[in-house]
Amino acid sequence: MKVALFAASSSKVDHEYFRVASNLGRFFAKAGFTAVFGGGGIGLMGSLADAMLSDNGKIIGVIPRFMMDEGWGHPGITEMIITDTMSERKNRIFELTDAVVALPGGMGTLEELTEAITLKQLGLWHGQIILLNTKGYYDNLCRFFETMVNENFMRHEHKTIWRVADTPEETMSLLEKSDPKDKEWRKIARI
Amino acid sequence: MGIVELKTFNIMAFELTDSNYKEIIGKSEIPVAVDFWAEWCGPCRMIAPIVEELSRQFKDKILVAKCDVDDCPRAAAEFGIRNIPTILFFKNGELVDKQVGSAPKPTLEAKMNALL
Numbered sequence: 001m002k003v004a005l006f007a008a009s010s011s012k013v014d015h016e017y018f019r020v021a022s023n024l025g026r027f028f029a030k031a032g033f034t035a036v037f038g039g040g041g042i043g044l045m046g047s048l049a050d051a052m053l054s055d056n057g058k059i060i061g062v063i064p065r066f067m068m069d070e071g072w073g074h075p076g077i078t079e080m081i082i083t084d085t086m087s088e089r090k091n092r093i094f095e096l097t098d099a100v101v102a103l104p105g106g107m108g109t110l111e112e113l114t115e116a117i118t119l120k121q122l123g124l125w126h127g128q129i130i131l132l133n134t135k136g137y138y139d140n141l142c143r144f145f146e147t148m149v150n151e152n153f154m155r156h157e158h159k160t161i162w163r164v165a166d167t168p169e170e171t172m173s174l175l176e177k178s179d180p181k182d183k184e185w186r187k188i189a190r191i
Numbered sequence: 192m193g194i195v196e197l198k199t200f201n202i203m204a205f206e207l208t209d210s211n212y213k214e215i216i217g218k219s220e221i222p223v224a225v226d227f228w229a230e231w232c233g234p235c236r237m238i239a240p241i242v243e244e245l246s247r248q249f250k251d252k253i254l255v256a257k258c259d260v261d262d263c264p265r266a267a268a269e270f271g272i273r274n275i276p277t278i279l280f281f282k283n284g285e286l287v288d289k290q291v292g293s294a295p296k297p298t299l300e301a302k303m304n305a306l307l
Binding site for chain 2: 032176
């Protein structure tokens with residue numbers, strides 16, 4: 001199974017985030033999952049990739065050309081897909097993957113996560129979306145999503161488009177299954 | 192096609208539909224394992240080769256069937272399928288065990304052996 005990983009590129013975040021990202025990478029390698037990620041070599045993405053590579057895990061990097069030219073690509077990734085634009089990069093990632101895990105991250109992670117949610121809401125992509133809520137990082141975002149629902153910017157049912165996991169173990173448990181209703185979101189895409 | 196003929200034709204991972212599932216599960220002379228899946232479901236695709244292997248391994252002892260939830264919604268609803276993959280294990284037409292979510296081969300193999 002191929003799982004997209006969205007995560008911080010920042011190297012300055014708390015050590016706990018790195019520890020959890022590495023753990024998840026090890027779980028992925030053990031489960032035989034293929035990770036698909038943005039191809040960067042630093043931050044939580046780099047840490048997760050390193051953990052997977054050291055356990056002989058499979059990783060596909062999808063990176064825009066300008067980032068490769070800047071030397072930002074992970075040097076150890078054997079399968080690197082180079083795209084012309086950031087949009088193409090996202091499209092390729094969604095084409096390739098069966099599920100998404102968003103680890104803590106900044107604006108890029110948030111943008112990728114919300115695109116996944118939107119695509120699923122519109123019935124254009126059907127995979128599991130999991131927020132790995134290390135140190136409660138996504139608590140405020142989840143509260144904001146609740147506000148969206150409470151104020152009718154989203155349907156109540158849309159809350160099951162994503163799931164929140166507190167640990168890598170819980171993430172793996174959620175990744176083991178899909179919801180049959182995930183094919184039917186387009187029927188209620190309109191609010 | 193009756194169950195005896197199924198065994199003779201050496202069909203692996205028999206395809207269930209909304210029109211045949213009751214008969215297949217209810218009248219099978221041997222235990223039945225039904226894999227509820229969907230083409231778009233990543234974890235389902237992950238265990239598909241394992242299910243196929245087990246259908247060969249337990250040939251003539253357990254009937255392994257697949258049910259695409261998009262094509263047989265009635266069967267999925269009757270058995271309350273909330274997550275996929277779900278494998279239901281039947282003996283003499285009665286549900287005796289289930290596996291929700293993907294699982295490694297030894298786990299599924301143990302459940303198959305428990306049916307015998």
